[in-house]
Amino acid sequence: MPGYDQSSYVVYLSRVPMFSTCTPEQLAYVAALAEERDAQPGEEIVREGDGGSEFFVIATGTARVSRRGEEVANLGAGDYFGELALLDPAPRDATVTASTPSNLLVMSRDAFTAALDGVPELRDAMLHGLARRIHELGARY
Numbered sequence: 001m002p003g004y005d006q007s008s009y010v011v012y013l014s015r016v017p018m019f020s021t022c023t024p025e026q027l028a029y030v031a032a033l034a035e036e037r038d039a040q041p042g043e044e045i046v047r048e049g050d051g052g053s054e055f056f057v058i059a060t061g062t063a064r065v066s067r068r069g070e071e072v073a074n075l076g077a078g079d080y081f082g083e084l085a086l087l088d089p090a091p092r093d094a095t096v097t098a099s100t101p102s103n104l105l106v107m108s109r110d111a112f113t114a115a116l117d118g119v120p121e122l123r124d125a126m127l128h129g130l131a132r133r134i135h136e137l138g139a140r141y
Contacts, residue, residue: 006031009105012057012078017136020129026122033111039063039098048095052085053109061102067094074099086112 009031013019019027039045039061046052048067057080065073065081072094075081081096086109107115116123 008059009034009057012059012080012105015078016057016080016083016129017132018083018126018129020132022122022125022129026119026125029119030107030112030115030122031105033115034105034107035111037104037106039102039104041098041100043098045096045098045102045104046082046092046094048093049091051089052082052092053089055082055086055107055112056080056096057105059103059105061104062099063102064097064099065094066097085109 006028010024010027013027013030014022014024019030022030036059045056045063046054058075058077060077063075063079064071065075075096081094082092084090085092086107089109116126
């Protein structure tokens, strides 16, 4: 990825619950399979109700998250969205719009599948990370 330091992408990926138990080497492998994308202010990155097959990490910039037209969150560098699209092709549950010029790390479902095939231990690490996240959410409610 020529536009951004890949080690920063590894740090951002390590903060994603599903990747939280992966080794730095596994994260570097995942980051190498991802692509960069730039988004301009006002550009919809994903739209509520559309099908999704990509996961995003914001490297630089900010974005607004809205549901049914109402703003529900603001995201910045290191934040992520769309991770469930790697596992389930359900429609997007929110619209994410760039607020400022943004650089994004984007992983497609195909790249994700390639990562799982290329590093079998990654599957176990991700399942562990997902289970931890489910436990955390369960403890809140």
